[in-house]
Every structure is written in structure tokens, then in C-alpha cells.
Amino acid sequence: MPLESNARIVSELASRGYNAEREAVTLLAGAEDVAAALEAAVEAAPDDALRITTDHVRAALDGHGTAPSADAPSGSGAPSGSPPTPSDRSSASPDQPPVQTAEPGRSPVETRGSGAGGAEADDPAADAAVGGSAHGHAAAAHDRDPSWRELEVGNDMTGHSTGTGEYADFVRTFRDRYERLSGLLRGRVNHRPAEAIADMPGGSDAAMIGLVNDVRSTKSGHWLIELEDTTGTFPALVMKDKGLADVVDEILMDECLAIEGTLADDAGILFADSLHFPDVPRTRVTGGADRHVQAALISDVHVGSEEFVADAWSRFTDWLHTPEAAPVEYLLIAGDMVEGVGVYPDQDEELDVVDIYEQYELFAEYLKEVPGDTEIVMIPGNHDAVRLAEPQPGFSEEIREIMDVHDARIVSNPATVSVEGVEVLMYHGVSLDEVIAELPEEKASYDEPHKAMFQLLKKRHVAPQFGGHTRVAPEERDYLVIEDVPDVFHTGHVHKLGWGKYHDVLAVNSGCWQAQTDFQKSVNIDPDAGYAPILDLDTLEMTVRKFT
Incomplete structure (x- = not known):
């Protein structure tokens, strides 16, 4: 049909x-x-x-008596029982257009916004269903048996908020951040507390782990970094001839850092020889599903905006009902389901729906277009009706009831999701604005948002800098620490498409479903709307599909 x-x-x-x-x-x-x-x-x-x-x-x-016609599909075509193995999968049919593989280090032709390791389908906007997956699997033979699915959510702080906004709450948050991130660095340096270093004789070798309390350049072109731990603060001087300028450029306030060096003769300052971020291991064993199954990674739907690309959304959901999309059993949405109200100046002039509850009701109607047996996980974003401070708890019961048409799992921002053995860190991505603003363009930019995500992985924290545009809520536990290394890091927020691998972690910023607004024009944001990255959970390879 x-x-x-x-x-x-x-x-x-x-x-x-x-x-x-x-x-x-x-x-x-x-x-x-x-x-x-x-x-x-x-x-x-x-x-x-x-x-x-x-x-x-x-x-x-x-x-x-309205039986299917003779030429109608009879079902999935795959036998029930154990999941199909890779050897069971046939190739794509000869009449399917090939999937275009992105050049290494390049993005889809339309955006130039991505990194290595991806592929883009040959413009499915024409009919919303072209090409096969990155491996040419015969999707028509895929059996969507829910009993094979495995989905677990971790780090969800919904219902567990403890902060009252008092000073002591912030102290607990940063103490927890320090303890957990310093633990990742203690095996690399011979760490001593600040008060112990202050008592050491001049000329001694020393190393300290602390949160960055201050970083500034001196008149001579050197850099002064002050670290703080639970015992006090201590300064370190990075000389401009040490070859560490590239590392210093990446430092953000409040992140955890280790500095090794030699104490000055008067023991009042540490001359730095090396700097260390918590970082993720360069090589590690990644997870993977033991059958061919896929997840669609999207974000920033922005229902309620006049610029919501409804036609592209319908092409996407239509495609999800085709045999080719049968392996897409999971949909992970990284925030901003609706446009919200009062998020930026004069936003009301760009709203198609001005009531926040009506926006969620309309979003729920669009969500119904997704196949009803798809597993959906959603986190909130800064346009959603939750607190702006991170971590953001999942939605209130009132809004959950509006969106319960799909039995979606609604969890906090950020959250970790284990999907058939693949560990996915979902974070909406507000801190990307700050990373892009603070770091040099070659390190982080809107055109290549995955590079900013690399920085968060290196710092092992999704929002390291406190006191800027990213609001942080004090909790007994710092839910923003990246304690366990994910296989996939999925963000949105910046409305730009980009992906790449950093130390075997696939970082994906999935674009948006909103065309350029007047506000975006005023801040020079040209969004990548109507894209759906499709992730193979068995191989961690990815295809980007365009529906605009």
C-alpha cells in the first residue's frame, strides 16, 4: 500500500x-x-x-470480513524466538538508493556541521523513505518483538531534589563534584591537599587536584591558575614557554583539574609542568546490542512555535511506519518538546499556540503519529515547563498526564539511558552556549557543536562553569558529573546538527524541528531543522536522515 x-x-x-x-x-x-x-x-x-x-x-x-488484500504485507516476516544475529540479516534490495557516507571529518552536505563516523541518506525529504541503513539491512524482515527490548534509566533525580537554595546546599554540591572528579585524577598524579603543599619546602615536586577558582593571564603573558580543594586554595603559574597554551585555552571556571610541577623557592607558588583533565579513556570496550536494532535521536521539537516544521515532522513519522524503518524501536528526545512561553523577549509574537498546556496537548497529538510500539524516552529542556536550573527534574504530574498517550519515559535532564547494552547520556545542552562563548572557535563552535561536547566529556561534567548563563541547582549530589563513560552522548539546544567520536564516545547534537525565528536571526543562528540521526545500536554507526 x-x-x-x-x-x-x-x-x-x-x-x-x-x-x-x-x-x-x-x-x-x-x-x-x-x-x-x-x-x-x-x-x-x-x-x-x-x-x-x-x-x-x-x-x-x-x-x-475486511480481510487484507492479496498483495498486502502479512507482518514482519521474521520468526518469533531469539533475536536475529548479524548473519541472519540480508542486504538492502537492489532498487534501494545507496546511503551516502560522509567524508571523514565532514558533515552532511547541507550543514558542514559534523565529524567522523557518520553517514547521511540521499535526501529522503522527497518521499520520507529512501535508502537503507548504514549496513543495508533488509528492514522488511525485522521483528519488533517487545520482549527483546532492554531499557533502563539511571541518574534520574526526578522526585529526589533536596536543595533549598541555601549556601550550605551549594557547598555540598561542589564538595560532591570535587570528591567524585578528583577520584578520577588521583591515579594519575601524586596529589597533596592545598594545606599540605603550603607546608612543603621550596623546590619540591608537588601535584594538586582542585576546582578552578581563578584563571587569568599575567602582564608577562603567563597564566595564573588558582585551585581550590576542601582544605584551601593554592596558586599555580603556567609559563608561556612550557607549551601548555593549548591546554590553558580549554580551562573553564569551577571544573576539576590536576596540576603537576615544582614549588618556587619560597614555596608560595607551583610552577606547572603539566595539566590534567579528568577526561575519558582513549580506548575502551563499548557496548552494543546483540541484534540489529536502531534508535532515532532527536531534540528541540518546539511545538507551539509558528516555525515548527510540521510537514517535516509528518514525513519523519510517516517514514517510521515504513518497512525500512522497522528497526527503529527507540526514540530518544533530548528536550524542548514545546516552544514554551516567555523564554526570550517578544516570544509571544512568534507563537502559534500561546498557552503552555495547549502546547503540550498539541505535542501529544504529534507524538501519536509515532508507531505506538516505539519505546520513547524524553528529558526536559530550557523551553519546557520545568525549573531552569540544572539538573532539571522530569515534568510535573499534570504535564505527564497530558503526554501519557505513548507511555513515554519522562526523566530528568541529564539522565543516562541503557538501551540494549548501549549507554546513552542524554543532556539538553544549555551549557554548550557557555562552552562555545568561552573557548576558542577551533575548540568549540555552533557550526560544529560536537566539538563543544568533546570538551564536556574531557571535563567529565555537562555544566562545569557556575555563575554564568547555565543555572545550577544545589543538591546533595552533583547530578551533572559524568561519572560513568557513555557510549553515546546526545544533546540538543543549539539547533545545529553535528556528530563525531571522542575517545570512542559518539557525540551527537541532533538539530531541531523549528525553522529560523526572528529571535534566532537577531543572534545569527541558522538552525538545522528536520534531521533525524538514526543510530545502529549493534554497531554504533549512524545514518542522518533529512525530512525537510
Whole structure:
């Protein structure tokens, strides 16, 4: 049945308050009388059902004699039982256009915004379904058996906030940050506390681990860095002839750093020989699913904005109902589901929906277009109706009830999600603005947002700098520390598409679903709208699909 029929079926069901399993849509599309079959399926569903299932459709077809036509697909085509192994997967059919592999170090042609390790499909905007995955798997034979799925959420602080905003709360947050990040550095340097270094004789070798309390250049062109630990502060001088300028350029306030060097003769300052970030290991064993299954990584949907690209969204969700997209069993949304209200000056002039609750209701309607058996994980962003300070808890019960049409898992920002053995760190990405503003352009820029993400991985913290644009909420535990190294780091916020690998961690900023607003024009942001990075969870290779 043509794709348009699937799209019409999904839209019609969504207008009646239902989403649907993809196989249910396939069965309806194959019926001799599609309209009658749809009516029968709705009648067959229980009154309290929110999702039309395959069982509902089969019961309706059996009861009303609207059997599938002879040329209709009969289902997934894969036997039940154990997950298919790589050797079971066939190649893409010869009539499928090839997937275009990005040149190393380059982005999709449209954006020039990405790094290595990715591929982009050959403009699926034309029909929302071209090409195969990066491996040419035969998606039509994919069995979406929910019993094979494994999804666990960690680091979710929703419902566990302890901060009251008092000074002591901030002390606890930064003490926890120091203890956990310094633990990652203690094996690399012979660390001594600040008070112990102050008592050492001049000329001694010394090393200190602390949070950056100050960093500034001197009149002579050197750099003075002051570190603070739980015992006090101590200054270190980085000489301009030491060859460390490239490292000093990357330092942010409040991040954890280790400095090794030699004490001055009067023991009042440490002459730095080397600087160390907590960083992630250069090589490690990454996770991977033991079957071919995929996750779509998106963010910044911004429903409610006049510039929400509804047509692109519909092409994306239509594609999710095609056989080619059958392996896409997970959808990970990294914040900003709606445009929000009062987020920036004169925003009301750019709103299509001015009530925040109506925005979420409309988002829920768009979410119904996603196949009903897709596992969805969502975190909030700075446009969502939660506190701005990070970590951001998941939505209130009132908003959760509005979005419960898809049984989505709504967790805090940031959060870690284990998807069939692949560890994904989801963070909306507000701190990327600060990283891009503070660091040299070659280290971090909006055109290459993944490079700014590399810096956060190096610092092992998603929002290291305190007191700037990124608001931090004091908690007993610093939920923003990257304690466990992820396989995938997924962010949004900056509305730019970019990806690349840093020490075997795939960093992905997934663009947005909002065309350029007047406000974005005023700050020179040209968004990458209507893209969907599709991640192979078995190989951690990625295809970027364009739906605009």
C-alpha cells in the first residue's frame, strides 16, 4: 500500500485520540476497505484504550470480513524466538538508493556541521523513505518483538531534589563534584591537599587536584591558575614557554583539574609542568546490542512555535511506519518538546499556540503519529515547563498526564539511558552556549557543536562553569558529573546538527524541528531543522536522515 495510505491512517487515528502499533497500521493499509477496517478497529478497541494494537485490528478484520488484500504485507516476516544475529540479516534490495557516507571529518552536505563516523541518506525529504541503513539491512524482515527490548534509566533525580537554595546546599554540591572528579585524577598524579603543599619546602615536586577558582593571564603573558580543594586554595603559574597554551585555552571556571610541577623557592607558588583533565579513556570496550536494532535521536521539537516544521515532522513519522524503518524501536528526545512561553523577549509574537498546556496537548497529538510500539524516552529542556536550573527534574504530574498517550519515559535532564547494552547520556545542552562563548572557535563552535561536547566529556561534567548563563541547582549530589563513560552522548539546544567520536564516545547534537525565528536571526543562528540521526545500536554507526 502506498506510504500516503499509512500516513492518512496514522493521522486519522491521531485525530480520534489514538496512536497505533506499526503492524496495526500495516494491516489496516492492506485491508480491502481501509475506511471500514479503521472504523471496525476503533470499535473493537476498549473504551479506555489509547493505542490501536495489532490484536484490535485482527479482531476487527475477522469480525467485519475486511480481510487484507492479496498483495498486502502479512507482518514482519521474521520468526518469533531469539533475536536475529548479524548473519541472519540480508542486504538492502537492489532498487534501494545507496546511503551516502560522509567524508571523514565532514558533515552532511547541507550543514558542514559534523565529524567522523557518520553517514547521511540521499535526501529522503522527497518521499520520507529512501535508502537503507548504514549496513543495508533488509528492514522488511525485522521483528519488533517487545520482549527483546532492554531499557533502563539511571541518574534520574526526578522526585529526589533536596536543595533549598541555601549556601550550605551549594557547598555540598561542589564538595560532591570535587570528591567524585578528583577520584578520577588521583591515579594519575601524586596529589597533596592545598594545606599540605603550603607546608612543603621550596623546590619540591608537588601535584594538586582542585576546582578552578581563578584563571587569568599575567602582564608577562603567563597564566595564573588558582585551585581550590576542601582544605584551601593554592596558586599555580603556567609559563608561556612550557607549551601548555593549548591546554590553558580549554580551562573553564569551577571544573576539576590536576596540576603537576615544582614549588618556587619560597614555596608560595607551583610552577606547572603539566595539566590534567579528568577526561575519558582513549580506548575502551563499548557496548552494543546483540541484534540489529536502531534508535532515532532527536531534540528541540518546539511545538507551539509558528516555525515548527510540521510537514517535516509528518514525513519523519510517516517514514517510521515504513518497512525500512522497522528497526527503529527507540526514540530518544533530548528536550524542548514545546516552544514554551516567555523564554526570550517578544516570544509571544512568534507563537502559534500561546498557552503552555495547549502546547503540550498539541505535542501529544504529534507524538501519536509515532508507531505506538516505539519505546520513547524524553528529558526536559530550557523551553519546557520545568525549573531552569540544572539538573532539571522530569515534568510535573499534570504535564505527564497530558503526554501519557505513548507511555513515554519522562526523566530528568541529564539522565543516562541503557538501551540494549548501549549507554546513552542524554543532556539538553544549555551549557554548550557557555562552552562555545568561552573557548576558542577551533575548540568549540555552533557550526560544529560536537566539538563543544568533546570538551564536556574531557571535563567529565555537562555544566562545569557556575555563575554564568547555565543555572545550577544545589543538591546533595552533583547530578551533572559524568561519572560513568557513555557510549553515546546526545544533546540538543543549539539547533545545529553535528556528530563525531571522542575517545570512542559518539557525540551527537541532533538539530531541531523549528525553522529560523526572528529571535534566532537577531543572534545569527541558522538552525538545522528536520534531521533525524538514526543510530545502529549493534554497531554504533549512524545514518542522518533529512525530512525537510
